[in-house]
Amino acid sequence: VTDAAPPSPSPPPGTLLATAEAPGKAILLGEHAVVYGHPALAGALGRGVRVTVRADPQGPRLHPGPLAAPVPIREGDGGALGTALARVLADVAPGLRQVALVAEGSLPLGSGLGSSAALSVACARALAQTAGAPLSPDRLYDVVRHAEEVFHGNPSGVDQATVVRGGVLLFRRASTEPGARPHVTPVTPARPLHLVVAMLRPHTGTREAVAALRERRDRHPRTVDGLMAELGALALDGARALESGCPGRLGELMDLSHGILAALGVSSDDLDHLVHLARRAGALGAKLTGAGVGGAIIALPGQAPDAAQRILDAMTTVGAVAFLARVGEPPTGSPG
Ligand code: PMV
16 A cells, blocks of 8 residues: 555647757857867857657657657767767756657758757757756756767867857856856947858867867977967957957958968868858958868858848859858747
């Protein structure tokens, strides 16, 4: 005999339990240098990921997209995606099993636009809603950082901070002191910021690009450290250019940054080609964004009404996927 309450009945399969969103991100200046403690300037994109939670007796599992087979949300046999989301689930709603997470998005994957951080943030928000336990932004950042370690090894945290907080921000990674938090300073652009984003192929991997640069730094510490410090200084200059509404200056800073990133070995023929085409089509500046070695470029259009379209046309004539994105979107979706 037991006087425990009977378990509450499960909702019928397919029942909608929660929906949440998260934006992608673009690093405007300071990628790679941010790994070494220098500042980076990044902004949330007006494109992202939406996640719906539905009752599913075969859960927990993820439906990554309309054409992809469901992935079990489990450490190990769920691959990197299943392992990362198993961490999110264990951190946010450990008791929740019979759920399917259905993801829809408008971000190219593996291109340095924060698709994995956006997926983790949207999943964490949706699971927190389902469990009725909202997450503070700091807690959400920690949950997503834990998941991102699966993809990135030891990420600086700039992707997660930008996707969680939205807007445009200057980010400096946390020191190695126990309990230290990153420094995040919001940046308010004097005028709306739109960038052309373009890519020809996914990048070869953030973890790989960061590791290759670390080896180069071991061989050439003085030069690489000097160039990293310059990239961080360009990020600070970029924040000031945005706040004072100087797009021409921001464009120049982007060009300088691309040159330094190429010197550091994280550009590639396709990225250099897109950057040159964008400049020839009138961009005020253009550079790779994110880890590099493939992935996306960003280009800053001038003020003319057809400025963005000219760059988009130049990108699509060489077969690139390209779109115009508003940068600095406020946080989307449910709180937390
Ligand atoms: O994952 P991506 O492509 O957004 O690159 C992240 C930016 C890096 O600075 C290269 C790595 C990091 O952890 O900050």
